[in-house]
Amino acid sequence: MLTTQTLEVHAEALRARLTGELVLPGEAGWDEARQAWNLAVDQQPGAVVLAETTGDVVAVVEFARENGMRVAPQGTGHNAGPMKLLADTILLKTSRMRGVVVDPVARVARAEAGAIWGDVNEQLLPHGLWALSGSAHDVGVVGYTLGGGLSFLSRSLGLAASSVTAIELVTADGEFRRVDAAGDPDLFWALRGGGGSFAAVTAIEFRVYAIEQVYAGMLAFPWDRAAEVLHAWRELDPAGLPEESTVLGRILQVPPLPDIPEPLRGRQFVVIEVIHLGDEASGAELVEPLRALGPEIDTVAMAPAAALQHLHMDPPQPVPGASDYTMVGELTPEAIDDFVAVAGHESGSPLLSVEMRPLGGVLAQPRDDHGARGSFDAGYILFAVGMAITPQMKAAVEAHARAVVDTMSPHRAADGYMNFAENSVAASDLFADDAAYARLRAIKAAHDPSDLFRSNHPIAPAR
Numbered sequence: 001m002l003t004t005q006t007l008e009v010h011a012e013a014l015r016a017r018l019t020g021e022l023v024l025p026g027e028a029g030w031d032e033a034r035q036a037w038n039l040a041v042d043q044q045p046g047a048v049v050l051a052e053t054t055g056d057v058v059a060v061v062e063f064a065r066e067n068g069m070r071v072a073p074q075g076t077g078h079n080a081g082p083m084k085l086l087a088d089t090i091l092l093k094t095s096r097m098r099g100v101v102v103d104p105v106a107r108v109a110r111a112e113a114g115a116i117w118g119d120v121n122e123q124l125l126p127h128g129l130w131a132l133s134g135s136a137h138d139v140g141v142v143g144y145t146l147g148g149g150l151s152f153l154s155r156s157l158g159l160a161a162s163s164v165t166a167i168e169l170v171t172a173d174g175e176f177r178r179v180d181a182a183g184d185p186d187l188f189w190a191l192r193g194g195g196g197s198f199a200a201v202t203a204i205e206f207r208v209y210a211i212e213q214v215y216a217g218m219l220a221f222p223w224d225r226a227a228e229v230l231h232a233w234r235e236l237d238p239a240g241l242p243e244e245s246t247v248l249g250r251i252l253q254v255p256p257l258p259d260i261p262e263p264l265r266g267r268q269f270v271v272i273e274v275i276h277l278g279d280e281a282s283g284a285e286l287v288e289p290l291r292a293l294g295p296e297i298d299t300v301a302m303a304p305a306a307a308l309q310h311l312h313m314d315p316p317q318p319v320p321g322a323s324d325y326t327m328v329g330e331l332t333p334e335a336i337d338d339f340v341a342v343a344g345h346e347s348g349s350p351l352l353s354v355e356m357r358p359l360g361g362v363l364a365q366p367r368d369d370h371g372a373r374g375s376f377d378a379g380y381i382l383f384a385v386g387m388a389i390t391p392q393m394k395a396a397v398e399a400h401a402r403a404v405v406d407t408m409s410p411h412r413a414a415d416g417y418m419n420f421a422e423n424s425v426a427a428s429d430l431f432a433d434d435a436a437y438a439r440l441r442a443i444k445a446a447h448d449p450s451d452l453f454r455s456n457h458p459i460a461p462a463r
C-alpha cells in the first residue's frame with residue numbers, strides 16, 4: 001500500500017491524465033481542496049482530486065486500484081462527518097461537475113455528480129417544474145439521492161431515490177456504465193438508498209414534477225408555548241393527514257446574526273412548518289387548529305415552489321455544525337412531553353434546531369420498484385443540530401443532541417436513515433430490514449469486493 005510519500009512519487013502519472021486538478025498535502029490550495037461543507041470536519045485524505053470529467057473519475061479509480069489506495073467520492077461534504085479519511089484514500093471531489101440538463105416534455109432531468117439542488121431547480125422553474133429536493137438549496141443531488149432523499153413533498157411523491165430513472169457511474173474496475181432497472185436491477189436497487197459504497201457516480205437522471213405553487217410557510221410561537229403548540233400539532237397525526245401535506249414541528253433557537261431578519265434574530269420559537277401540495281382553501285382548513293392558537297409569526301400562504309428552498313431556513317453557506325438523529329415511532333402525548341423537556345425553554349439546550357419531520361403517506365408503503373430505501377418503518381425523523389464554532393461548542397452540542405436522542409429512546413422506531421446520520425453508526429442500524437441490509441452487502445461484494453469505494457456510511461462486502 002502507498003503512503004503519502006510514495007504517492008508524491010507517482011502523482012505526476014495521475015496528474016498527466018486529469019483535466020481537473022490533483023492536490024497533495026502541503027501543496028497550494030490544500031486546505032481549500034480538502035474542506036467539507038461542514039466546517040467542523042477536518043478531512044485529512046492522502047490526496048484530493050477536483051474532477052472535471054468522467055475521464056477524470058476513471059483515471060482516479062484506475063490509479064487507486066493500481067496503487068492499493070481507496071477512493072472517497074464527495075459532492076459538497078454536507079455529510080462528511082462520519083467519514084474518517086486516511087492517507088490511503090483519494091478524496092474525489094465532484095464539485096466542478098455541475099452540469100444540469102432538463103427535458104421539460106419528458107419531465108426528466110440529468111444532473112452531473114457535483115450539481116447541487118439549486119442548480120437543478122433553477123433550470124426547472126421556467127418550465128413550471130420542481131424536483132424532490134430537500135430543505136437546503138446547496139445539498140448535493142447525488143449524495144442526497146443515493147441516501148434516499150427526503151423532500152417536503154415525499155409524503156405524496158416518495159423519496160428522490162424512487163424517482164431515479166438511470167445512474168451513470170464508474171465501477172471499481174474503472175468501467176463507465178449507465179445503470180438502470182432493466183439492465184442491472186441489483187446495482188440500480190443498491191444505489192437508490194444504499195449510499196456511496198458501490199461506485200463513483202458521474203451523473204444521475206430522475207423524474208421531475210409539474211409544481212408551480214404550494215401552500216407553505218411557518219407558524220412561529222414563543223418557545224415557552226412549546227408544550228401547548230406541539231400537543232396540538234401531534235393531533236394532526238400523519239396517518240390522518242392527506243399525503244399532500246407535510247407539517248413538521250421544531251424548536252428553533254435563532255442565532256443573533258446580523259443577516260437574520262429582525263423578528264427572528266436571537267430569539268427562541270416553537271415553529272410549525274407547513275407544506276401543502278394543494279389550494280389555499282384546503283391548506284387553510286388543514287392549518288386552522290394551529291392558527292387558532294394565535295402564532296406570533298404566520299407566513300403560511302400560497303407561494304411559488306421556489307419558496308420550498310428557503311422555508312426551513314437552512315444555512316445558506318458552509319457552517320461548522322454537529323448533530324444527532326433518531327427515528328420515532330408513534331408520537332404519544334408522553335413523547336411530546338419528553339421532547340419539550342429536553343429541547344424546550346427549560347432544558348438549557350444549546351441546539352439551534354430540534355425538529356420532528358413526519359413520514360407516513362406513501363413513505364409508509366414499500367413497493368417492488370423501490371430501491372434499498374424507498375419507505376420508512378417509522379412515523380417521524382427527529383434531527384437535532386447546533387453550531388460548532390469552537391471545540392467547546394461542539395462538545396456541548398454533541399452532548400445535548402445525544403441527550404435528546406436518549407430522552408426520546410422510549411419512543412424510538414428501529415429503522416434508520418443515512419442522510420440524517422452525521423456521525424458514524426453501524427450500517428446495520430440504518431436498515432431495519434435485515435434482508436435489505438444483507439442484499440446490500442452481497443451487491444457490494446459482487447461489485448466492489450476489495451472495498452475500493454469509501455463511503456461516509458460504508459456497507460461492508462459480504463464475506
Ligand SMILES: Cc1cc2nc3c(=O)[nH]c(=O)nc-3n(C[C@H](O)[C@H](O)[C@H](O)COP(=O)(O)OP(=O)(O)OC[C@H]3O[C@@H](n4cnc5c(N)ncnc54)[C@H](O)[C@@H]3O)c2cc1C
Nearest residue numbers: 073075076077078079134135140143144150196201455456
Ligand atoms: C443543511 C442540511 C439540510 C439537509 N436537508 C435534507 C433533507 O431535506 N432531506 C434529506 O434527505 N437530507 C437532507 N440533508 C442530508 C443530506 O441529504 C446528506 O447530508 C447527503 O449525504 C448530502 O449529500 P452531499 O452530496 O451534499 O454530501 P457529501 O458529503 O458530499 O456526500 C455524502 C456521501 O454521499 C456519497 N456520494 C456523494 N457523491 C457521490 C458520488 N459522485 N459517487 C458516489 N457516492 C457519492 C458518498 O458516500 C459521500 O460520503 C441535509 C443536510 C444538511 C447539512
